[in-house]
Amino acid sequence: LEKTLILNWKHHWVEDWELYIPLLRDFPWIQISPPIPMLGLLAIKGNPEQLIASYMSCDPLGPFTGACGPDYLKNLQVSSVLLGHSEQQAQTYSEPMAQKIRCAQDSGFKVVLCVGESQLENYKEELSMQIQPILSKPNTKLAIAYEPKWAIGTGKACSPEHCLQALRFLKSQIPLGSQIRFYYGGSVNCQNAQSFLRLKELSGLLIGSLSLRRDNVKQLIQIINGLKTEGVAKKALSF
Ligand code: PGA
Numbered sequence: 001l002e003k004t005l006i007l008n009w010k011h012h013w014v015e016d017w018e019l020y021i022p023l024l025r026d027f028p029w030i031q032i033s034p035p036i037p038m039l040g041l042l043a044i045k046g047n048p049e050q051l052i053a054s055y056m057s058c059d060p061l062g063p064f065t066g067a068c069g070p071d072y073l074k075n076l077q078v079s080s081v082l083l084g085h086s087e088q089q090a091q092t093y094s095e096p097m098a099q100k101i102r103c104a105q106d107s108g109f110k111v112v113l114c115v116g117e118s119q120l121e122n123y124k125e126e127l128s129m130q131i132q133p134i135l136s137k138p139n140t141k142l143a144i145a146y147e148p149k150w151a152i153g154t155g156k157a158c159s160p161e162h163c164l165q166a167l168r169f170l171k172s173q174i175p176l177g178s179q180i181r182f183y184y185g186g187s188v189n190c191q192n193a194q195s196f197l198r199l200k201e202l203s204g205l206l207i208g209s210l211s212l213r214r215d216n217v218k219q220l221i222q223i224i225n226g227l228k229t230e231g232v233a234k235k236a237l238s239f
Contacts, residue, residue: 007020008185023217036054039051053068055082056103098134110142114147115145116149120148139174144181145185146170151185167182197227
């Protein structure tokens with residue numbers, strides 16, 4: 001089983017961003033999803049295939065001031081896009097998600113689709129609705145980040161048991177023949193990370209506030225390396 005870390009910098013200007021570049025170089029299984037202006041900086045410094053755009057518009061080609069479309073991202077050689085994060089739903093759902101996923105994939109990007117319920121007890125209903133856009137045919141260039149809304153930025157991570165239930169539910173819904181990787185995100189910290197990483201159903205973690213400090217990221221790297229030694233996580237690749 002491979003384990004990957006996705007660092008979601010959200011809207012933060014990370015002062016020591018240049019010092020994350022050696023981390024990308026040394027650990028090919030780490031990916032960063034920075035704010036769009038920082039994406040350009042990081043891409044130019046190297047390892048763009050380990051960068052995930054946190055936003056992509058799918059307007060047809062044209063003079064759309066302020067848009068950040070597939071061509072822009074392709075020129076930066078970024079490999080993936082993060083779609084549907086709950087902190088930007090108002091934005092992303094203005095373009096139907098199915099269309100957006102198709103646009104990203106047709107342009108050659110891997111997609112990390114974020115899903116997650118706002119209320120624990122309604123998780124099945126909410127997740128079923130959110131994965132509608134990927135139900136029409138098997139998909140092989142997709143990862144799903146399961147991020148319960150109530151766990152994002154609240155300090156209240158989901159229990160590994162609930163995470164597993166949600167992952168099993170998602171797996172039971174997606175079309176046969178799909179090859180989808182799953183991530184967990186929402187208040188991951190250095191104490192609870194292990195219990196998620198031990199779930200064989202998970203390919204890795206999507207970390208928000210924890211990713212803003214390199215010492216935390218280094219601790220997570222040590223945890224993952226420890227699990228690799230145990231044989232829980234072998235050398236990981238990005239999906
Ligand atoms: P958090 O954010 O780790 O700060 O809860 C996770 C995310 O928004 O992806």
